[in-house]
Amino acid sequence: MIVALAGGVGAARMLGGLVTIADPAGITAVVNTGDDTRLHGLHISPDLDTVTYTLAGVINPETGWGLTGETWAAMEELRTYSGGRLGWFNLGDRDLGTHLYRTTRMEEGASLSAVTAEIAARWGVAVRIVPMSDHRVETRVVIVEPDGREQEVGFQDYFVGRHHDVPVRAIRLVGVETAVAAPEVLPAIAAADGIVICPSNPIVSVGPVLATGAIGAAVAARRKRVVAVSPIVAGKALKGPADHMLTELGHEASVVGVARLWSPFAATLVIDEADAGLAAEVRAAGMRPVVTPTVMSGPTEAAALARTVLDAMADPAAAG
Amino acid sequence: MIVALAGGVGAARMLGGLVTIADPAGITAVVNTGDDTRLHGLHISPDLDTVTYTLAGVINPETGWGLTGETWAAMEELRTYSGGRLGWFNLGDRDLGTHLYRTTRMEEGASLSAVTAEIAARWGVAVRIVPMSDHRVETRVVIVEPDGREQEVGFQDYFVGRHHDVPVRAIRLVGVETAVAAPEVLPAIAAADGIVICPSNPIVSVGPVLATGAIGAAVAARRKRVVAVSPIVAGKALKGPADHMLTELGHEASVVGVARLWSPFAATLVIDEADAGLAAEVRAAGMRPVVTPTVMSGPTEAAALARTVLDAMADPAAAG
Numbered sequence: 001m002i003v004a005l006a007g008g009v010g011a012a013r014m015l016g017g018l019v020t021i022a023d024p025a026g027i028t029a030v031v032n033t034g035d036d037t038r039l040h041g042l043h044i045s046p047d048l049d050t051v052t053y054t055l056a057g058v059i060n061p062e063t064g065w066g067l068t069g070e071t072w073a074a075m076e077e078l079r080t081y082s083g084g085r086l087g088w089f090n091l092g093d094r095d096l097g098t099h100l101y102r103t104t105r106m107e108e109g110a111s112l113s114a115v116t117a118e119i120a121a122r123w124g125v126a127v128r129i130v131p132m133s134d135h136r137v138e139t140r141v142v143i144v145e146p147d148g149r150e151q152e153v154g155f156q157d158y159f160v161g162r163h164h165d166v167p168v169r170a171i172r173l174v175g176v177e178t179a180v181a182a183p184e185v186l187p188a189i190a191a192a193d194g195i196v197i198c199p200s201n202p203i204v205s206v207g208p209v210l211a212t213g214a215i216g217a218a219v220a221a222r223r224k225r226v227v228a229v230s231p232i233v234a235g236k237a238l239k240g241p242a243d244h245m246l247t248e249l250g251h252e253a254s255v256v257g258v259a260r261l262w263s264p265f266a267a268t269l270v271i272d273e274a275d276a277g278l279a280a281e282v283r284a285a286g287m288r289p290v291v292t293p294t295v296m297s298g299p300t301e302a303a304a305l306a307r308t309v310l311d312a313m314a315d316p317a318a319a320g
Numbered sequence: 321m322i323v324a325l326a327g328g329v330g331a332a333r334m335l336g337g338l339v340t341i342a343d344p345a346g347i348t349a350v351v352n353t354g355d356d357t358r359l360h361g362l363h364i365s366p367d368l369d370t371v372t373y374t375l376a377g378v379i380n381p382e383t384g385w386g387l388t389g390e391t392w393a394a395m396e397e398l399r400t401y402s403g404g405r406l407g408w409f410n411l412g413d414r415d416l417g418t419h420l421y422r423t424t425r426m427e428e429g430a431s432l433s434a435v436t437a438e439i440a441a442r443w444g445v446a447v448r449i450v451p452m453s454d455h456r457v458e459t460r461v462v463i464v465e466p467d468g469r470e471q472e473v474g475f476q477d478y479f480v481g482r483h484h485d486v487p488v489r490a491i492r493l494v495g496v497e498t499a500v501a502a503p504e505v506l507p508a509i510a511a512a513d514g515i516v517i518c519p520s521n522p523i524v525s526v527g528p529v530l531a532t533g534a535i536g537a538a539v540a541a542r543r544k545r546v547v548a549v550s551p552i553v554a555g556k557a558l559k560g561p562a563d564h565m566l567t568e569l570g571h572e573a574s575v576v577g578v579a580r581l582w583s584p585f586a587a588t589l590v591i592d593e594a595d596a597g598l599a600a601e602v603r604a605a606g607m608r609p610v611v612t613p614t615v616m617s618g619p620t621e622a623a624a625l626a627r628t629v630l631d632a633m634a635d636p637a638a639a640g
Binding site: 097 | 442
């Protein structure tokens with residue numbers, strides 16, 4: 001039994017590697033829902049969908065989100081109606097079916113956990129995909145606009161609407177004070193043989209998961225069995241704004257900065273060979289460094305990384 | 321200046337005839353919104369869309385609703401997710417763009433009137449299309465299920481979901497007690513040179529319009545200038561359940577039954593040649609009968625019918 005704390009693209013690739021070497025039915029992915037948004041009346045869960053579509057093999061390989069073979073008729077109309085003001089959050093026609101279904105089921109009273117399981121079942125995904133919470137935790141971003149003005153915006157306004165191309169002053173998790181973990185989360189963490197923190201943005205992907213309800217405490221209680229994979233390689237995020245964001249929020253954009261953030265939760269940090277020289281500093285930050293190629297450029301690389309993660313889990317005694 | 325009280329398909333055809341012989345910019349269509357529904361998180365206004373799409377020349381000619389050249393990717397996914405339970409209210413991918421836009425604008429605080437005008441402008445429709453109300457008036461139908469049980473359902477559950485193929489015991493207009501006419505409605509009725517009640521279902525299309533706020537009273541005050549077109553021809557509705565519904569609710573499914581319903585509001589009733597033999601009874605019910613071909617099988621027939629309607633408006637002195 002393995003639990004994976006997951007954001008979007010990086011986590012989906014990590015899970016894609018894990019399922020090639022471990023029984024998918026024994027894997028539980030606890031997925032960030034801080035990025036969820038209500039748009040055009042629809043409940044959209046980008047990270048859940050990215051994980052589900054990737055594991056189903058139907059993800060759009062070019063974008064890393066959405067479905068393969070999409071058409072865009074609805075969005076084209078929406079852009080025409082609004083003179084281009086709306087439709088910046090691109091939703092394919094097939095993908096809209098997912099959002100229509102989720103929205104309908106939640107209006108019927110189904111929990112996000114239940115709907116997520118239904119969506120995974122429809123795509124034949126054996127991994128148990130669960131949202132971090134059935135309550136709303138909304139990641140909001142205090143940004144600095146080009147004119148110098150600070151403004152708090154929704155995560156997707158920052159990430160997609162502004163192409164995460166503006167400085168970040170702060171992150172707020174609205175609702176996190178009262179949200180609890182989804183029903184399957186804490187039992188899965190308690191029962192897991194090992195837990196992997198996927199190479200996702202520490203601030204806005206893994207951060208909301210660890211901050212919600214008792215998830216962080218439950219993970220910390222299993223610290224020796226927790227293996228994290230650094231999303232930062234040679235000081236850069238492979239995808240997204242994690243490097244900028246770490247710096248802007250007073251952290252170090254390096255595996256050492258990541259180690260300082262994750263050391264309370266995970267005993268082991270898998271870092272890329274490019275960062276081998278920082279292994280001692282990772283250890284000084286309280287994590288056992290494991291050096292290996294971490295860039296998942298294809299299924300082979302993802303499987304090899306997953307093997308390293310499982311091996312580290314199986315050898316917890318070495319963890320500090 | 322002409323005002324048309326409108327339901328869906330029959331009204332859209334009538335308006336299509338009117339615009340060929342009168343200045344479209346001088347026509348105001350006051351459209352039933354009792355059929356509106358909230359489905360999958362989206363605000364759907366079937367009659368408004370049917371009128372708009374028809375006048376724009378983009379209506380699907382086979383169905384009488386929705387857009388031409390549609391694709392159905394979102395609905396196919398929705399049906400797959402739900403094992404066919406959802407998706408019975410068919411929404412094309414382009415059409416979804418309309419519903420996404422309307423929903424978004426209303427969440428932004430725009431009135432249904434404002435959004436309806438924006439949608440009409442996008443399609444280049446010169447007729448002023450206004451909803452009967454910016455408030456929610458919801459047509460609900462008490463039906464008799466096959467097992468004999470009475471049940472109140474939403475209008476689309478009855479009309480689309482059950483193919484209007486079950487007996488109707490009663491109609492309820494939820495919200496009608498407090499709704500007021502949309503801002504443009506009463507001034508347009510007061511200023512109109514003539515008013516046409518389109519050949520729409522008297523109970524569930526025209527009925528909600530006349531029942532909302534002061535619309536019925538305002539129309540009655542202009543009674544001599546009001547020309548209605550019977551939706552019943554030779555005892556049958558050309559489309560939809562109007563004939564059954566009239567009978568089930570204790571009315572006569574004939575031009576005479578229609579005249580009894582509309583006599584308080586309109587001085588003139590245009591009836592089909594097939595009903596020429598009932599002209600005296602229409603007169604006895606309090607309406608001047610005008611006999612003409614009323615079946616709008618194409619643009620020529622629609623234009624001829626519109627001409628008859630305008631002529632009757634221009635000759636109000638003959639009305640009883």
